[in-house]
Amino acid sequence: MRSATQLPRYLALAYALLIGYACLHPFSGWQPSGLPLFDFVGAPWPKYITALDIVLNVLGFVPFGFVLAAAQPARWPRWAVVVLAAVTGALLSFSLETVQNYLPTRVASNVDLGANALGGLIGAVLGVFAGRRLFDADGWWHQWYSRRLIHGHLGDVGVVLIGLWLLAQLSPKTLLFGLGDIRSFFDLPTPLPFNPERFMRLETAIVAANVLAVGLLTRSMLQRFSLTVIVVLVLGLGMRTLAASNFYVPPRPLLWLTPGAIGGLAAGVPLLIAGLLLPRLIRHMVAAVALLAGAVLVNIAPENPYLVFNQTLINQGHFLNFSGLTHLVAGVWPFLALGYLSAINLLRSNGR
Incomplete structure (x- = not known):
């Protein structure tokens, strides 16, 4: 069965929309970069990337992987949920990085893509263990939800x-x-x-x-x-x-x-x-x-x-x-x- 509440699904949708807005803000100056659309995938390591950038990119996708994994049916095997949530996070990041090619204030980066994908994977692993226990019928959230x-x-x-x-x-x-x-x-x-x-x-x-x-x-x-x-x-x-x-x-x-x-x-x-x-x-x-x-x-x-x-x-x-x-x-x-x-x-x- 699914989790006892649909909250993880709503959170996953809301978080995906927030990520999309944050990555494409301020939505102005749209124009082609002149480079091949997926050129960033094979680009060399950028000089401007810092350790803080990588950490923040990882952490930014951990909650998304967590709630997405928690939203999946409990009967699904854990490995399948982890794969689904991690791939979904990676595809979301890949889509946003690709769209950033058309924004002069943004730079599409394979390092950002890799860090986001890692964050989604970490969140998915946490979600199949802690997330399901949190939101299922016997979980703390459902108990509080039912009473309040x-x-x-x-x-x-x-x-x-x-x-x-x-x-x-x-x-x-x-x-x-x-x-x-x-x-x-x-x-x-x-x-x-x-x-x-x-x-x-x-x-x-x-x-x-x-x-x-x-x-x-x-x-x-x-x-x-x-x-x-x-x-x-x-x-x-x-x-x-x-x-x-x-x-x-x-x-x-x-x-x-x-x-x-x-x-x-x-x-x-x-x-x-x-x-x-x-x-x-x-x-x-x-x-x-x-x-x-x-x-x-x-x-x-x-x-x-x-x-x-x-x-x-x-x-x-x-x-x-x-x-x-x-x-x-x-x-x-x-x-x-x-x-x-x-x-x-x-x-x-x-x-x-």
Whole structure:
């Protein structure tokens, strides 16, 4: 039989899409390189490759191999699952490296291909042992899933959505929990000039709206209220602390703890407590309004001129890919969350 949850399949699909975006970002300047399409396969060892590049390329594909192996039917022999997951990872990497021939900001590399394939293989081996035990009916995840989450696809998709929200918190250019900024996608200017007092009020409103929205969204994927709602928000603060420790100059782990953020948390937590007491349908409506309000406020908020990014780190190849990826997720997440809330209401209204 298959794993007791479809979560590994959703994670594998989401991770493959994220890898594809990171490897092809920024999707501009498409043109033929003039070289044979598969010339990179037999190219000599490149001079610009470092040990860190190789390690990151290996590590980047380990989770993909892991969840892909865990998603396969339990009746399949382990060697077949390892081969399938490893070959799929290698084919994904080969496809992306080939497409990179048409991007002037990218360099197709057989070293990257080999490192990605090795990472997929390592992840697949781990997945057939640890992954299956994690996601099968007797595994820890299924036990927690059965007690906490709503059953079926909605529960699995909700977990992926929360995972994407946590990933978005690593975007260094966003305010605390402030997602939905789509101005850069359409090359739109900042509508308001920077004013310290107004910026603090906007930040307070953004944080409060998103605490309410994320808390209620997390509650929507649970069978009943649990401390999972609080844990998700605390993990979000942890991810912001991690980002502030690495992407700013000088590194300041609590850089996100501004007066506006403190005010937003102080206002958002009571609003969330009150929202959790509402009936399910009204909770979902409040969450949707809070998501939209937070996105609107983010798009009218000016840039914070006091933030100094570690451009040396961010402009490096892998970190540039990662920055572009987190920026995309941060921009589209509120709209994915709105779609999720709509799906829950639609399916439950139909008795499913």
